Amino acid sequence: MKKIIDSPKNFVNDMLRGIYLAHPDKLTYVDDDMHAMVKKDITPGKVGIATGGGSGHLPLFLGYIGNGMLDGCSVGEVFQSSSAQQMLSVTKAVDSGAGVLYIFGNYGGDKLNFELSAEMADMENSIRVTSVIGKDDVATDNPENRRGVAGIFFVYKCAGAAAAEMLDLDEVTRIAQKAADNVRTMGVALTPCTIPRVGHPSFEIGEDEMELGMGIHGEPGVRRGQLTTASEIVTEMMEPILKDMQLSEGTEVAVLVNGLGSTPLEEQYLAYGHIHDILSACGLKVFHVYVGEFATAMEMAGFSISVFKLDDELKRLLAKPAATPFFIQPQL
């Protein structure tokens, strides 16, 4: 394991410490727990948006706390949910009377803990909480079982823009759900990653192999195969996305090419060339492209493609400016 760390056990705390020191004017924490991260200035009367999840995916999840995006995030250990207590701390801190929307990925630990947190918030603090769950990974057939992966970025972005417009909780929730319903992702991994406390990679993969449909925690994928050309890989990844989305000609989409950790930006852009060709051939119009690391699995090599179907409302919200310590977008 080759990592710039001090001790596997304190990895997440040490990382959080660095984040708070680097962005003292933007991020803070509540209840004396660095894992309960909130935006420094909460807009009064705005619907609060909270997320949460395991560490090891930066800039996911906490990186999207900021103007026009999220208000808080409960941070778990590497690849592990945070606790319901931590979620509740964040919930109370980001609520300013208009209620709180939870946006999180479709994982057992997160679901159970957010559910419990929502119950406690309701019972103990009379905070109204709604939830939208990201299930964008088309590597799984059954839509209910799909993992939440990089596509959650689009849900954050649109919900965050809606909340910034001071829409109410039902409206922000409706928009977040619509965004979640309109994004699909497919990923490929070339190398594994190592949980610091485990100390060795979670799986082995040959020097000439790739794994299609791999999760962002090193969960096994749907097909182990020869590492082929970028063009073939992209074609194989786009097929289930487009099949699942059934986009009619002329539809506008946004695209997210997401590096998993050690795949260079050069390769991500190279892949985008092929994605663009496929979308164009289907008569789809690309409104905007995001390329870079948005949801990683530490040092895993590989990337994912997310396609986000736009309508006028989602497009308008996606185009709004946003600024977090990890992600900045001007008005598009």
Place this chain on the structure above:
Amino acid sequence: MKKIIDSPKNFVNDMLRGIYLAHPDKLTYVDDDMHAMVKKDITPGKVGIATGGGSGHLPLFLGYIGNGMLDGCSVGEVFQSSSAQQMLSVTKAVDSGAGVLYIFGNYGGDKLNFELSAEMADMENSIRVTSVIGKDDVATDNPENRRGVAGIFFVYKCAGAAAAEMLDLDEVTRIAQKAADNVRTMGVALTPCTIPRVGHPSFEIGEDEMELGMGIHGEPGVRRGQLTTASEIVTEMMEPILKDMQLSEGTEVAVLVNGLGSTPLEEQYLAYGHIHDILSACGLKVFHVYVGEFATAMEMAGFSISVFKLDDELKRLLAKPAATPFFIQPQL
């Protein structure tokens, strides 16, 4: 070699194709050569700023073309300078009468070709050209021999902001030179990287080893040693930087923690915690911190630390907004 590519030979062209397709409203090229990249809208009367260098360092170099930063970039093959012809193409395209400033790293190929390009621009096109060379890597003792690495980001940022204020070529050059004189960088590598056309890593390094002072092209460093803790590594990296800068107590600095490619953001932030402690202990004030990938070596693991000494002028210019397809900063 595990890369998402189609053919090693066309790697750079295929990557450039993806970049132009992803950012059609921001970037274009001239003289029918994708390697001669220029900003889509050149501000009339503004000093043009051009850079150039080998591929494999994204977002360096071309990623800093945009508002408040650079106007053009000539793009070489992986780790190789572009040609003087390509530089000349860019120079002509970005000049709008106020002259052109070249900012590039201290490498033989780049120096020779930029020098020739400047001569041609002067002789054939009567374009006034000045040059500022980044030499920030304190891994080398002799300041004249120092490599240009991630610290060039600060030179781009300040020079770009100065040009955006419509200062003249001499002023923009003075500011760029001052920025270059006030930045120092030190890097460490944990793994090598592979030039696609070579197909195997440029060096070998043990599972428990690191290389201090490694260049961003896999050039050997100054010390090969045991991979120790983040705290010890950061201490060893900060020492030559601070020794070389001789900063008096109370001085304001900006810091850049730069990932070389496959070192996760988590580890970079963890390292920043230690950097912050060291700077604080020296009585230095951190004005702003940049953490992320700014100058990479494809999939190399490791990171660099740059410290940028501020005065009122540099601070004001650094704080100005900038927006490129790869880097966005609001007013600080």
Place this chain on the structure above:
Amino acid sequence: MQLTANDFVRLFQAWTEIINNNKDYLIKLDAIAGDGDLGLALTDGFNAVMASLEKAETDDIGMLFFQAGKTMSVYAPSSLGTLIAFGLMDAGKSMKGNKVISGCDLSVLLEEFESAIMKRGKAKPGEKTFLDGFDPAVCVLKAATSEDEIPAALRSAAMEAHHGAMSTVGMLAKYGRIAVRGEDSRQILDPGAVVASLMITALAETFAH
């Protein structure tokens, strides 16, 4: 059989030990089935529970379980950690105020534990989860109606739990990370069911003599 809070502290000790001893095994199983963190989450959880029980001085069995559940929920917020936390808390609620319970009450405790997990996790036995290691043991214990049957029932519960866990090979997963793999999930042993089997084994070793 008369069980006091002290006996249940011994049980938590046994659970903590068996989970710690199988940490790497659980990591390995979860690396195949899911994300490879099960051994981390549960050792964190049980170690924290043990540390808190050593400090706490309650003789109320219900409070003991409830507190253990709360600690578990904080220190092991993974899927299974959280479900076990729910199980412990509900088991605790059902025993609230009791300072001594009989061997036969054990099955009530385990039933409450199981039904909390079913309520929260929504899975049923046969769906390749923790329940497939746990439910067979509960059934055996429920069938033991007199105190002197309990030691033997505990031993056979441990056997059944083990069989139950093994029988997850072949089952189709509907819950948890492994469910994303559809039909391919059948060939994989469910790590959580193994945890259940380990917990029942430790239960039997603690009380079956």
Place this chain on the structure above:
Amino acid sequence: MQLTANDFVRLFQAWTEIINNNKDYLIKLDAIAGDGDLGLALTDGFNAVMASLEKAETDDIGMLFFQAGKTMSVYAPSSLGTLIAFGLMDAGKSMKGNKVISGCDLSVLLEEFESAIMKRGKAKPGEKTFLDGFDPAVCVLKAATSEDEIPAALRSAAMEAHHGAMSTVGMLAKYGRIAVRGEDSRQILDPGAVVASLMITALAETFAH
């Protein structure tokens, strides 16, 4: 010895071949000394030069070299590629208008080549660069004052170039990537000096009979 443009096309062919044959070797040397791309840059450069010469039909030796230099500057814009481009262009300028040159003129050509590299690169022999393989050969050829000495001089130039390249081990680098390593640079063989030695070897093989 009467050398026409055609003979120099043969020389470029020999240069291209010897560089291609040593591509991996040069990559390896440059990976130790610098960034490992020397074999790529120079094969790209010489292959492009050969391709352009096959099309171009000039009998002007000066133009031939000048064009080769321009092509080299476009296709091999690395440090050494660019320096060789300058060398070829200046050598070309010095021979402009000549359709035939003598064996003795070779030393003039090489001197112009070398002085362009010195002018642009600012290094002198002894500073661990290309020049340390090239300069010894130029000295030998300059010393040959009659045509019949030329073949032997070419052969001994190749020997001297080889010795010169080898003698870069021990020298302190002041230019190029290797210079960043200060005193540590001494133990390393300079890749560019090896290129010079290869070029002189191919020159001798082409003209020394």
